[in-house]
Amino acid sequence: MMKDIYADLLWRGLIHQSTDATFLPEWLNSGSRTLYAGFDPTAESLHVGHLLPLLMLRRFQRAGHRPIALIGGATGMIGDPSGKSQERNLLSAEALQANVAGLQQQMQPFLDFDAGPLSALLANNADWMQGFSYLGFLRDVGKNFPINAMLAKDSVKARLERNDSGMSYTEFSYMLLQAYDFVHLYDRFGCQLQIGGSDQWGNITAGIDLGRRMRSVQLYGMTCPLLTKTDGTKMGKTEKGALWLSADRTSPYAFYQYWINVADEDAGRCLRVLTELEQAEIDALDRLRDEQPQARHSQKRLAEALTRLVHGDDGLAAAVRATEVFFGAEIDRLTDQQLVEIFADVPSSQLPCGRLETPGLSLIQALTTAGLAKSNSEARRAIQQGGAYVNNRRRDDLDTMLTAADLASETVIVLRTGKKRYALLRFQDETKDERFSKKGG
RNA sequence: GGGGGGUUUCCCGAGCGGUCAAAGGGGACGGACUGUAAAUCCGUUGGCAACGCCUUCGCAGGUUCGAAUCCUGCACCCCCCA
Incomplete structure (x- = not known):
């Protein structure tokens, strides 16, 4: 008996859009499916913004499906225009290489790579894109993209409507690459579902269209909402910039503190969206937060769960110890270390x-x-x-x-x-x- | 080109010959309170070898026992009449 992943995602508020709200639940519950989410290597570490899709993959795996984490070694060379107001600077090949390696490393603890047929996979689209010739790509893939459909995508429209920034042909082509990834993963692994942040909807549907045209196959897509605070700003932004998952960039202590300090209004949603706590516990925490907000049980639980997930038991222990010291009594008889x-x-x-x-x-x-x-x-x-x-x-x-x-x-x-x-x-x-x-x- | 007003300590803004390291407010920083929140309250807010000494009030000179305060020149800003 499989866990009803769709219902779980639904009550957590993790489904922003999906291609088929009536068919998908049944499809997911009736068998083990393969799905993927893409991550572009724009930095050598993941940040909190990546957490949501990464956790989605993890949730799916725990519910009996096979996740593929796709790292965009190829697409990262182009730059995704979605959600960006300006043309992006291209990364050097070496930087990209380093970033890909960094991301792969960081994803390890989130997914289970040793689970028999459900083992998670790591893929890098550079592996299949690099062999493609420009002409070959235009003939096989480009031919299937009607320009008017592409122009109608929100991500493209938004950029074209701005008069202070245009869009290069390169970025315009990004969509084709991501669409082809989907088809390739279908060919190779039978991957039929792509998930991503809500800004990925256009790219995902592009892949679905391409699947239909090239392989006459029905693919599916689903997006999760962007993680924002009640005041409208992005979750995971600190004065110093992004909240990174790498301990070198954001110490476990700083990471832990960020979640400890989440506003009451945001805590409930964070628990739902970023942790794997069961509904009963989250409901209980909601109630506690209402009755005695000063105890901040929700924030503690949130910080604990996330820090453990990202930095492990040792990282959590260090963060808690640091917290005690920062806010606690005398420091004495400790080691330099x-x-x-x-x-x-x-x-x-x-x-x-x-x-x-x-x-x-x-x-x-x-x-x-x-x-x-x-x-x-x-x-x-x-x-x-x-x-x-x-x-x-x-x-x-x-x-x-x-x-x-x-x-x-x-x-x-x-x-x-x-x-x-x-x-x-x-x-x-x-x-x-x-x-x-x-x-x- | 002519006439008037301004330039003060991190910011705004008083001061108009000694009692001025310079009122008041803001900010900042400490403390109390608190939920590692907000609000509130109290205190501090040029430096140093510290009941004293030094540097600071657009810049440079001058008058005076004594100048942020008066005079002269310079720089910048604002307003009014051309």
């Missing part, structure tokens, strides 16, 4: 360890060298006002001298002003001149 992990996003400065020998380093100086105060006066003020903390412990004596006893780990002292501004001081031998070793910011 732990501190560096927790404070990965925090600027640090180095000082020779001799500075901790008697009489020690004045707290005032420590704050200025760490960059937490612009001047000694500012440092004084912070201390006097009770806004200076060493290892999360308030120190309000102006004459405080820091010594080896204040180290939180082997070589690090954690300084903080105010509620959240942190900086690390590392005491190491080989440092020659403290002024040149500042980093971060």
Whole structure:
């Protein structure tokens, strides 16, 4: 007995458009199907925007279907005009190569590649597109695309109607490539369903049309809504840019924090759309959020589920530990390793360890060298006002001298002003001149 | 070309010879409160070896015991009459 994937997607609000709302549920429940979603390698890491389709693939697989993650090594060379207001810059071949590798790596944990006939597949359309000659493509594929139908697509229309930006023939052709991908995946793997974000609808239907023309076969499509916040802005945007899935670009802590801070109004939808929690639990969380919003059970559950999914149990543990430290009590008896992990996003400065020998380093100086105060006066003020903390412990004596006893780990002292501004001081031998070793910011 | 007004500390904006590091507001930063929210309240807001000293009020000079405040020149901005 298969899980009713369509009904599940429906109540989660994950179906924006589908080619056939009455036929698809039955088709999906009556057998194992092969489906795909495409990801263009525009960066070497996925970001939150990719999460939705990637999770869709995962949901389908768990419901007994076979997912294909298609990486657009070929289409990425062109640039998808959908949802873009301007012509895109082309990526170099090398950059593209690196991005493809990065994405493949990142997709691994989401899908099961060792599940017998349901094993997920990774495909790269460069593999079949590169062999295509221009003439061959025009004859076999291009011939099947009526220009008037192409011009009628929203993605194209939107761009042509703007008078400040046009569209090149290259981007115009993007649709053909993606359409052909669908047909190719059908030929090769019997893939009959393509899913994607709502901005992909035009490309998906182009593929369906092409399937009908070239192979006389019925293909299907489905899109999920774009993930936006109640205020209309995109989910997953931070002041620093996108929220990446790669730990190098967005630390597990920052990732976790983003979800912890989701607005109450958005939390319910995020739970539905981004987690695999069952309906009963989500309903319960909705109720809890209503009754005691301050407890923020929903946000915690959301952050937990997503961080575990993206960064694994270790990543989640690190994020939770970092959260405790950032908002919690004294920092003590930790190792350098732990501190560096927790404070990965925090600027640090180095000082020779001799500075901790008697009489020690004045707290005032420590704050200025760490960059937490612009001047000694500012440092004084912070201390006097009770806004200076060493290892999360308030120190309000102006004459405080820091010594080896204040180290939180082997070589690090954690300084903080105010509620959240942190900086690390590392005491190491080989440092020659403290002024040149500042980093971060 | 003629006449008038302006240029103040991060921003707006008072000050019009000493009591001015310069009112008030905004912002920012600390603290309390709180849900790691918003609002609110309190405090701080040029620098330094700090009951004192130094630098700051468009720029450069001058008058004066003393100038952000008065005079001269320069630069930029605004308004009115040509």
